[in-house]
């Protein structure tokens with residue numbers, strides 16, 4: 108029997124936590140639940156439960172796919188830390204994906220605009236198109252004024268602020284980036300800290 | 309018993325392997341101090357980002373230096389608070405992954421119990437003992453009647469002593485962190501100002517440093533206005549004498565009241581040479597211990613040491629629901 112290929116997907120950059128177990132391109136189990144500031148407390152127990160249901164141990168995994176943001180700074184760090192540690196401890200491959208891309212994959216529309224609110228009229232956004240069940244970027248992740256970003260796109264589109272990813276679509280896209288050196292994995296904050304901005308002034 | 313210590317409560321990412329509570333096999337500390345220097349203090353968001361960046365590297369170094377595999381570890385001890393919440397969560401979640409990955413029990417440890425147990429690594433402990441915990445976030449007198457039993461006798465009513473050092477250093481234009489530079493200059497200056505010793509004779513074991521800090525800052529301000537020459541050395545000496553007088557006096561008072569067998573000084577300010585000198589000069593009837601310099605500032609060896617005794621005392625571990633706490637009571641049982 109051919110050994111199955113086991114992948115774990117983790118994304119905690121938004122209010123929703125998404126963890127999924129994918130075996131041979133099929134999502135065999137997942138958690139998608141809201142947990143405002145709770146990801147840090149719940150992610151490991153939920154992950155343990157998810158693995159137990161499939162009788163899989165962390166060390167059985169072959170690849171980790173991590174949503175690296177943009178999104179909540181505190182939130183995204185949880186998932187990235189967990190994914191980074193699993194990959195490091197077991198010496199397995201890790202690939203990153205935009206948390207906006209994961210969100211966009213929820214939609215079945217041709218044009219999709221995922222949006223994570225960043226206050227004061229700004230948001231983390233991107234623009235995707237989907238053709239023949241393949242998802243790809245039209246405009247990459249940005250942090251900018253919501254109205255300004257929307258005004259750039261004239262064609263009809265689906266705006267998403269949450270949604271369970273359709274992970275098979277993402278796995279079949281060019282949206283994944285493999286990380287060569289695990290120690291270099293960090294979130295994509297899309298923005299330097301306020302302190303750094305003030306220092307440059 | 310091999311304990312893996314994990315400490316990320318502020319701006320040091322640290323992992324350590326300690327055998328039986330005091331044999332330090334490795335103690336890797338990735339310090340961010342040079343990054344935060346330019347901001348005059350620790351920036352929480354930057355600290356959290358740096359922890360994520362360095363976390364796996366620090367674990368890797370700690371295990372390699374100890375020459376062990378994760379399978380050899382018997383217990384994981386991770387700081388659960390108090391501290392910067394975003395920073396704490398990185399160490400806690402990384403530790404939880406190891407726990408689940410290798411089925412190793414995990415316990416959450418109070419940061420201050422770590423600072424106290426930093427002393428155990430070198431000197432052991434004899435009870436009852438009195439611990440003076442002095443750092444950027446803490447100024448407390450704690451009585452220990454046995455291992456892992458903490459009774460808070462008193463604490464600062466406002467600024468922590470390390471905080472007062474930082475603020476005075478900033479006003480004198482000495483940069484951040486304030487403790488080491490004031491300590492250095494204090495050796496060269498004279499005590500020309502008679503700064504107040506707040507609460508030195510109060511009828512309790514509490515402290516207050518905000519009044520002293522304001523007094524120093526006002527004095528500096530007035531001298532600037534009058535265009536008088538300001539010698540940071542004399543300011544440093546006068547300030548440090550006032551601070552250490554209060555710390556030592558209160559410690560002596562508690563020592564006599566509770567008739568303790570030894571005194572330990574813990575936390576970042578335990579590195580202060582003026583405090584070390586005055587403590588040893590004025591307390592001669594019982595031993596006064598200070599941790600080795602590397603164990604004064606935040607490090608994971610002290611967390612592993614404390615975790616070892618916490619586990620021995622309570623005999624149970626935590627589950628994967630451990631959370632970080634920016635504030636956390638030391639006396640509360642686990």
Ligand SMILES: [Zn+2]
Pocket residue numbers: 419423443575576605606
């Ligand atoms: Zn500390």
